[in-house]
Amino acid sequence: MKKDTAILLVYSKDRPGLVNRITGFIHRYGGNILYLDQHADHEAKDFFMRIEWELEKFTLTGHDIEAKALEEVIRPLEMQYQLYFSSSRPRMAVFVSRHAHCFADILHRYSTGEWQVDIPLVISNHEDMRKQAENYGISYFCLPVTRENKSEQEAAALSLLAEHEVEFIVLARYMQILSPGFVGHYPNRIINIHHSFLPAFPGSNPYRSAADRGVKIIGATSHYVTSDLDAGPIIEQGITRVSHRDTVEDMVRKGRDVERVVLAKAVYQHINRKILVLNNRTVVFE
Amino acid sequence: MKKDTAILLVYSKDRPGLVNRITGFIHRYGGNILYLDQHADHEAKDFFMRIEWELEKFTLTGHDIEAKALEEVIRPLEMQYQLYFSSSRPRMAVFVSRHAHCFADILHRYSTGEWQVDIPLVISNHEDMRKQAENYGISYFCLPVTRENKSEQEAAALSLLAEHEVEFIVLARYMQILSPGFVGHYPNRIINIHHSFLPAFPGSNPYRSAADRGVKIIGATSHYVTSDLDAGPIIEQGITRVSHRDTVEDMVRKGRDVERVVLAKAVYQHINRKILVLNNRTVVFE
Amino acid sequence: MKKDTAILLVYSKDRPGLVNRITGFIHRYGGNILYLDQHADHEAKDFFMRIEWELEKFTLTGHDIEAKALEEVIRPLEMQYQLYFSSSRPRMAVFVSRHAHCFADILHRYSTGEWQVDIPLVISNHEDMRKQAENYGISYFCLPVTRENKSEQEAAALSLLAEHEVEFIVLARYMQILSPGFVGHYPNRIINIHHSFLPAFPGSNPYRSAADRGVKIIGATSHYVTSDLDAGPIIEQGITRVSHRDTVEDMVRKGRDVERVVLAKAVYQHINRKILVLNNRTVVFE
């Protein structure tokens, strides 16, 4: 049985006493710390922390937790923060196109309970994956995108996401580029998988480019989507070796296994509130 | 310029408030925390912590640091502890036999300043490496070991180590088995490199065994030496791929590159006081 | 469009002229070689070869290919051989228990055409995976095994395998040990995935053993099943890093991703007739 916990992520400029102040707050109200990770970037003077504590004997409850944290720690220390509760499962949407491998992998992890997440809906520009989604009881919406209807379809998607109370989005090899306007609604909450070892080979056809360049290792990169294509904060990367024997098709096949695992690791860390973002870089508390 | 710091490693049974108490101690005397890592094993209820802070504005100095830490934190919380200062470079001995690769690697890292360590002496059962050691100004002692003279030679080695104020020992492919008596003088302070992916292929000729078994990956393991052969706490492991094309000689050659890097990583973590040991397992705060 | 090819695997003791004789045979009848891989073990004097050629302009057809190969090359050179045709898809059975991850992965690769294979049936000792198998049009047979009924159930399985003309079997985390009698029916044709880096941690609960030993890397091993438990010829191995932070449950979760990929690589090589076995070791022509 997993216990009920609270998770606090904070960022501030580094200065003495931060860890002591935050642990003092939790200790004062009887909280038992399960995980504590902190990172101080001494060059940039940035401070990051993730702290998770049990709520069982914690004497604050409900909205008081956030109110007291704000009053006693976050505001006095001028911190940016996110506060989550393990009892509240994040709600995730999946965007998919015609490549099945990442999508099938996500559904498998979802259905076996590997991920503590709810997936209320899938959005696609094709009908291909409808059956798989509906097999798992997930609503499927097909919104084909053309140059002409892109803004309307994105507006429709935003409505569906709001209606289903979606917190974050996973692009499981969704082959459309989202507009900056759309991306702006979900800052650091859209996770993409790019099928290359970024910053090498951004854009389309990276395996073809990799074969043409004759690289000996190919990779995949999961990152948060920003308005710059394939340039958002990197969450996770993975690689596999290739050789002169591998055709582009071989690279596509071998790359799929990397893409799936890299995307899954990124989503897992996001679900478990392990990621902080600053200046287009991530701090991932594994 | 590296700043002067203190490093405190602590272990105790887990209970609420530990991080807060320790950070409170440092904060109280004006210390600025540079690194804080903690690990709680919730199953076994064990708590591990490494904390490093700047001494520049710390109001305690010299022996007072340890005395106050003991009085205010370590004894009240029934902790085991180690306290180090960055100003005091650890003194390391290297034991070597006839395999040059790890030894040459150690000398290179030492001479280029990659490691903040002093190496006052090298002990070997052969003369082969004398010149290399002496080139770097390191004293070299040849103590050939036979079944008959083993205890005397170990006694001689212990004298030399004491005389040179050696804090820890690195076995750089030293092919002799140290007696339990010898090992007992340096608990968790003798680092060995074993040329297999332990617990597979302990003992001698692991590459031959790996070839015979037809494995597709070979490895190396650095561990603290205990009285059980190749069974001490593992610090670091690394691997490389092999195939049916690789002869035993190829594995030896490819394995050398793994051994050197795995041993170097372990020594680096040890020098930087990143390792805690409990129940034959390590906590390594990378 | 994939072209029709023949694949010849041969083994013999090494001696001069083997490649020339075999390529001469193919050349003589107008075959165009697509892939040629050979391996000579100079220590043991063993010779292995895989050669694949196009049948389009090959002037031998049907049974004449094998008859002439035997007459002109294989018998005179005292070779062991296997001859396959790309037009004939191998028929594979999957044995599964209650762990879904490898099984789901296999079904996905099967359904997307990544593997040129037919899967006529699944055999399990539980009902759990019936729906998934039947969704893909695969017959599902539940043969629960107890100490008492093991030999009858194995006989029933053998009947089903024969009836469905199964050529090889994949144990997708099938938790039963097959009897030597059963294994003897499918020599080097039963592929298992073991959830450790063999020869470390054979038998049950390898992740628990890995956590207890404090290893820094865990792995998975696919191998052909022999009558020695977890001691058959290794086809493929993979690894992932772990640390003191990983509980046994974390290792199980991280290990699943390794198991799936390692098993899939082994099956892919088997399907593509890339593997030769001698003296409990494999030659895998990647």
Next chain:
Amino acid sequence: MKKDTAILLVYSKDRPGLVNRITGFIHRYGGNILYLDQHADHEAKDFFMRIEWELEKFTLTGHDIEAKALEEVIRPLEMQYQLYFSSSRPRMAVFVSRHAHCFADILHRYSTGEWQVDIPLVISNHEDMRKQAENYGISYFCLPVTRENKSEQEAAALSLLAEHEVEFIVLARYMQILSPGFVGHYPNRIINIHHSFLPAFPGSNPYRSAADRGVKIIGATSHYVTSDLDAGPIIEQGITRVSHRDTVEDMVRKGRDVERVVLAKAVYQHINRKILVLNNRTVVFE
């Protein structure tokens, strides 16, 4: 004892019968093939082969080997070729600047006989490495390069290389860019190590760029030098993981271990005549 062998590397457009013709030539004169590797790129219709055979019972000797090979195989089949003899050790020059790690590694492999190579001279734009080189009996020439004297110094280097009968050059973190004119003298015979995972981060300061981009994996790339900076045919690549905790200095330190091993693998393959180059890509017969 290593046996005397001949090594023939050939390239031609692919067509039926090539392997048979070449193996026929060797067989006809009593040669025993030790290694045979071939690669056919079916898309581009390119054929590559490396074949190594024992000379002990080979009935051709001296110049007759090349003359007969040309007459009977290479010219009729319109092949490009290189012919080497294991009895003739390649002569290699090392160019070095002030980074010691790759250079020390090369000297170690050279001195222990890991590489079957002669190193008659080292050229550097600094005096720093003179002592190390001379310790191993290698001539050291310091040719400081400025914008003004670059062409003269390159001319001086070319003279020294010719005088020492150097066959290929290794740039062991040599920080100067060689002119196209210089490079033209050693096509596919200058091996560089670049401290990034190309094509990501070409040019200077790749570790700084990697840290700024927030990548989770860093790498190194060895390649043949062409007149395009960091864009020549890739021979080998390697990687290591990094995290938000790694500063640029940490990346430099971790990267050194990757650079050394990646460069050493490339040089090893080059020395053993395992590499063919076509269209800015390599075929490496491991």
